[in-house]
Amino acid sequence: MSDASVAVRPAVLSDLIPGKLVRDVALVVGAAGLVGLSAQVSIPLPGTPVPLTLQTFAVLLSGAALGLPRAFFGMALYMLIGQLGVPWFAPDAGNATLGYVVGFILAASAAGALARRGGDRTALRTVATMTISTVLIYAVGLPWLMVATGMDFGTAFDKGVVPFLIGDGLKVLAAAALLPAAWKLTRR
Numbered sequence: 001m002s003d004a005s006v007a008v009r010p011a012v013l014s015d016l017i018p019g020k021l022v023r024d025v026a027l028v029v030g031a032a033g034l035v036g037l038s039a040q041v042s043i044p045l046p047g048t049p050v051p052l053t054l055q056t057f058a059v060l061l062s063g064a065a066l067g068l069p070r071a072f073f074g075m076a077l078y079m080l081i082g083q084l085g086v087p088w089f090a091p092d093a094g095n096a097t098l099g100y101v102v103g104f105i106l107a108a109s110a111a112g113a114l115a116r117r118g119g120d121r122t123a124l125r126t127v128a129t130m131t132i133s134t135v136l137i138y139a140v141g142l143p144w145l146m147v148a149t150g151m152d153f154g155t156a157f158d159k160g161v162v163p164f165l166i167g168d169g170l171k172v173l174a175a176a177a178l179l180p181a182a183w184k185l186t187r188r
Contacts, residue, residue, distance in 0.1 A: 010117045012067035016186055024070055027130055031074030035104065036088030040072065048159040049096040056137060057171040059104045060130050060156055063111030064120040073113035075105040084142040094139065099144020103137035120179040130172040 009177040017023045038054035045052055090097065111133040114120070116118050119129035136162050145160040146153065168169045 004033055004146070011121075012065060012112065014066050014070065020097040022059070027066055027070050028074045028077055029070065031058075031066055031108075031161075033079045034058045034062060035075065036086070039088055039090045042090040045163050048163055049092050049094060050100070050141075050145065050160050052164065053090045053097035055090065055100075055104070056107075056134065056168060057136070057174065059108050060111050060133050060171065061178070063108030064113070064115040064126070064129060064134075064175070065135060065182075066108075067112040067116045068109055068114075071104060077109045079105065080141035094148075096145050099148070100141035101139055102144065103140030106140060107133040107136040120175075121183055123176040123180050126176040126179050127172055130175045134168050134172065156161060 014023070014027050017027075031167050035055055035058045038058035041054045044051040059075060062074055062159065066074060078088075089101065111119075111129055114132065115127040119125045142153075142156055146156045147149065149156070151159065
């Protein structure tokens with residue numbers, strides 16, 4: 001049997017799109033744009049410099065759908081273009097939240113790597129993938145918030161993590177419904 005006759009199983013959802021180079025560039029730019037657009041859904045919360053946004057949901061879905069290295073490049077492009085002055089970071093977020101944006105790169109990369117290993121095929125695996133990735137966003141964002149604002153760990157945790165736990169939990173559950181469903185649709 002020749003190699004050409006063996007069907008290659010896609011590792012992540014975006015592998016189903018033909019035209020490798022053009023596809024990869026379009027997906028990286030699209031992921032950056034999606035996160036930039038989702039940042040515009042920004043709700044300031046009283047008592048914290050960190051707004052409530054849809055960014056983490058876009059980051060996690062993009063990471064899992066794109067896999068490595070596209071997820072990494074998409075979030076790195078998002079951060080780079082934002083640093084160059086494109087106003088697509090969350091409005092009024094300021095420097096205190098830049099650590100979360102840096103965390104997006106790590107989280108999307110982790111989600112992509114785990115998805116490549118089947119971490120988005122079932123609801124339970126998707127919950128694990130998205131939870132790990134969300135924790136990575138906090139792991140980078142929280143220390144940055146502490147340095148940028150002078151908050152101690154407890155205060156930063158109360159202002160930079162606690163107000164977002166329920167929303168992030170809902171985002172994880174939404175991803176756990178969407179990603180396995182997308183894989184089921186591709187099998188039809």
